Amino acid sequence: MISVEEYVTLLRDELALPVTEDDLGRSLDTVDAWDSVHLLTLCTLLERQTGRPLPFARVLEAPSLAAVYALATAS
Amino acid sequence: MSDLPPAAEWPSVRGLLAELPDDALPRAGRFLARLDPAEVLAAHPATPLVSLYVTGHGTLAALRPALTVELARHGLLAAITLADFDAWVRDLADPGSDLYATLGKADGPAFALAVLGPEIVAAELPLPWRADDAARVLDAKIELIEKLAGTFAATANGATLVLNTLPLPRELTAQLLDRRDRAALGAAWREANARLLRLDRPEVAVVDLDPLLAEGVCARDPRQSVYAKAHLTDDLLAAYAREAAHLARQAAGAAKKVLVLDLDETVWGGVLGEVGPEGVEVAEGYRGEAFTRFQRVVRQLGSQGVLVAAVSKNDPGPVAGVLRDHPGMTLRDGDFVQVRANWRPKHDNLAELAADLNLGADSFVFADDSPFERGLVRRELPGVAVVDLTDEPALHVAALLRDGWFDVPRLTSEDLARPARYREEDARRGFLESFDSLDGYLAELGTEVRLAPAAPAQLDRVSQLTLRTNQFNLTTRRLSPAEVRDLAGDPDARVLAIASADRFGEHGLVGAVLLRRDGGVLRVENFLLSCRVFARGIEQAVLGAVLEHARRSAAREVRAAYRRTAKNGRVAGFYPEAGFATVHADEAGAEFRHDLTRPPEPVPHIRLSADFGGQQP
Numbered sequence: 011m012i013s014v015e016e017y018v019t020l021l022r023d024e025l026a027l028p029v030t031e032d033d034l035g036r037s038l039d040t041v042d043a044w045d046s047v048h049l050l051t052l053c054t055l056l057e058r059q060t061g062r063p064l065p066f067a068r069v070l071e072a073p074s075l076a077a078v079y080a081l082a083t084a085s
Numbered sequence: 086m087s088d089l090p091p092a093a094e095w096p097s098v099r100g101l102l103a104e105l106p107d108d109a110l111p112r113a114g115r116f117l118a119r120l121d122p123a124e125v126l127a128a129h130p131a132t133p134l135v136s137l138y139v140t141g142h143g144t145l146a147a148l149r150p151a152l153t154v155e156l157a158r159h160g161l162l163a164a165i166t167l168a169d170f171d172a173w174v175r176d177l178a179d180p181g182s183d184l185y186a187t188l189g190k191a192d193g194p195a196f197a198l199a200v201l202g203p204e205i206v207a208a209e210l211p212l213p214w215r216a217d218d219a220a221r222v223l224d225a226k227i228e229l230i231e232k233l234a235g236t237f238a239a240t241a242n243g244a245t246l247v248l249n250t251l252p253l254p255r256e257l258t259a260q261l262l263d264r265r266d267r268a269a270l271g272a273a274w275r276e277a278n279a280r281l282l283r284l285d286r287p288e289v290a291v292v293d294l295d296p297l298l299a300e301g302v303c304a305r306d307p308r309q310s311v312y313a314k315a316h317l318t319d320d321l322l323a324a325y326a327r328e329a330a331h332l333a334r335q336a337a338g339a340a341k342k343v344l345v346l347d348l349d350e351t352v353w354g355g356v357l358g359e360v361g362p363e364g365v366e367v368a369e370g371y372r373g374e375a376f377t378r379f380q381r382v383v384r385q386l387g388s389q390g391v392l393v394a395a396v397s398k399n400d401p402g403p404v405a406g407v408l409r410d411h412p413g414m415t416l417r418d419g420d421f422v423q424v425r426a427n428w429r430p431k432h433d434n435l436a437e438l439a440a441d442l443n444l445g446a447d448s449f450v451f452a453d454d455s456p457f458e459r460g461l462v463r464r465e466l467p468g469v470a471v472v473d474l475t476d477e478p479a480l481h482v483a484a485l486l487r488d489g490w491f492d493v494p495r496l497t498s499e500d501l502a503r504p505a506r507y508r509e510e511d512a513r514r515g516f517l518e519s520f521d522s523l524d525g526y527l528a529e530l531g532t533e534v535r536l537a538p539a540a541p542a543q544l545d546r547v548s549q550l551t552l553r554t555n556q557f558n559l560t561t562r563r564l565s566p567a568e569v570r571d572l573a574g575d576p577d578a579r580v581l582a583i584a585s586a587d588r589f590g591e592h593g594l595v596g597a598v599l600l601r602r603d604g605g606v607l608r609v610e611n612f613l614l615s616c617r618v619f620a621r622g623i624e625q626a627v628l629g630a631v632l633e634h635a636r637r638s639a640a641r642e643v644r645a646a647y648r649r650t651a652k653n654g655r656v657a658g659f660y661p662e663a664g665f666a667t668v669h670a671d672e673a674g675a676e677f678r679h680d681l682t683r684p685p686e687p688v689p690h691i692r693l694s695a696d697f698g699g700q701q702p
Contacts, residue, residue: 024115026115026116026118046146047144051319054306066308066309067312
């Protein structure tokens with residue numbers, strides 16, 4: 011599991027994205043400094059941190075960072 | 086690095102990265118990739134810039150942070166252009182493509198990285214398929230790549246095309262059930278990779294991915310490949326970026342020349358001062374064998390022109406004893422250009438060694454197992470590359486070879502002879518100390534200089550001089566082997582090689598003069614001399630011969646330029662001291678002319694023979 015705070019820390023410190031919790035619900039293309047390649051790196055980092063596989067195909071369709079978080083924490 | 090560093094702090098980035106473990110580099114790369122190279126250049130105009138045009142098969146965006154951080158580890162600023170998705174064939178085949186336009190505009194070393202993965206073959210297999218089908222696709226792909234390399238060589242003047250071997254995924258081999266057919270696929274695949282590796286063009290470098298994969302880097306993540314068309318993993322791209330950065334470092338002229346080794350726990354196990362010569366671990370026992378393995382690799386590097394020196398906190402007597410008499414040693418005193426065993430700080434020893442060898446300390450690689458000594462050298466001599474050895478000697482070899490510090494595009498006969506030459510230089514210095522004045526020494530030295538058009542076999546060495554010479558390099562214009570070859574074939578230009586010898590031996594090819602004839606003007610485009618031989622009158626004698634040649638061949642004047650760098654300040658006055666008038670001068674450099682009315686000053690202690698290869702230029 012990963013908490014929302016840890017998720018935001020990962021986005022900021024590992025992915026170098028200048029985001030806060032308020033940005034999680036934004037559409038990805040409006041997130042500052044966002045690039046589609048970030049999604050691939052985010053998948054790798056999340057799998058490493060949570061120790062569980064992500065449904066890649068669905069992550070790639072995720073509209074927001076919050077949606078990615080939901081997929082990473084879905085039971 | 087936990088925050089975006091401001092562009093103004095770029096000069097500190099290299100030092101920060103040197104302290105980071107490998108697994109922290111991707112993260113640092115993501116931060117650095119957000120820096121705008123233009124802002125860094127605005128704050129620090131002298132930052133060496135390398136242009137990289139990334140093209141290839143599939144999604145390669147992960148290369149941007151990876152290349153940024155790997156080049157930054159060597160102090161290089163990466164200007165990266167990512168091509169359109171999957172445009173590599175068009176990019177390389179069309180001389181009017183964005184790739185060639187971008188490389189053509191590059192100021193400084195420029196690379197096209199064509200990153201290819203197994204999918205360029207897999208995507209074209211019929212269904213069903215057999216090994217024969219794969220062999221046919223592989224043949225066609227390699228032929229295409231060979232043709233594209235030809236176009237690149239003819240179009241991208243001076244730039245380098247970086248290709249890579251194709252990893253062979255088990256997902257392909259395991260689809261063939263017949264054992265012989267599966268083996269045939271493996272053989273055909275390796276033959277294709279071998280053809281790539283044999284692409285022998287000065288404009289092409291092939292990164293062999295096999296050794297990286299053998300270290301345990303995973304080549305593919307099927308999900309990333311299927312869903313995101315990222316056919317090679319971030320880990321493999323990071324390892325690839327490290328190799329590409331080594332190529333960039335070579336092209337930027339930042340080659341390392343000297344390997345300085347600590348002794349206790351680096352070259353042998355144990356502390357000599359405590360355990361005595363009989364107690365050091367070498368050749369025998371588990372740890373002894375590990376140190377011998379390291380010594381063999383050091384000797385192997387030394388045989389290819391790396392100057393090896395030792396700096397150790399020890400008494401000199403016992404160290405000399407071990408190097409001379411210990412039966413288990415692979416490295417002997419003759420393998421070192423200098424052994425400094427004393428109790429003074431290591432950075433002082435390194436600085437003196439640099440002065441003795443007439444090299445900059447930034448051409449040094451320093452390997453030590455002590456974090457204290459490494460930290461002190463890093464702080465006092467930031468240009469020195471420091472190799473982190475641990476208390477596990479079995480890992481010494483991997484640590485030493487990790488960054489390809491001494492890699493060169495082509496090893497020349499000069500490289501092979503270099504260590505012996507520097508040892509002769511030590512003898513020469515002893516000889517110097519027996520004279521009251523430098524003039525008396527030079528007169529007794531009996532220096533002979535030959536100036537002649539560079540023979541085809543010498544052109545690689547001339548390129549290497551332009552890449553590696555930093556101090557006596559009047560313009561520091563780096564030239565690839567291909568560019569030197571073009572210049573040698575240009576009827577208006579001349580590539581002259583300077584060779585010298587003295588009573589202590591042959592120096593070989595030590596310098597080059599690049600001339601261009603433009604009507605009545607003879608232009609010295611660059612003048613380079615190895616730091617081993619300058620300040621002995623060779624440079625004045627050669628310039629005198631050039632002026633004499635200009636006068637005899639009815640030139641109106643000789644023009645020459647100086648372009649200032651951080652390293653070549655000591656030659657700023659070279660042309661004015663030889664009677665040239667300054668046409669204009671500013672902070673970036675100066676332009677000079679010699680009207681040929683006064684003859685050059687003779688240099689009586691040099692015997693010079695000059696051949697300019699006919700009337701032109």
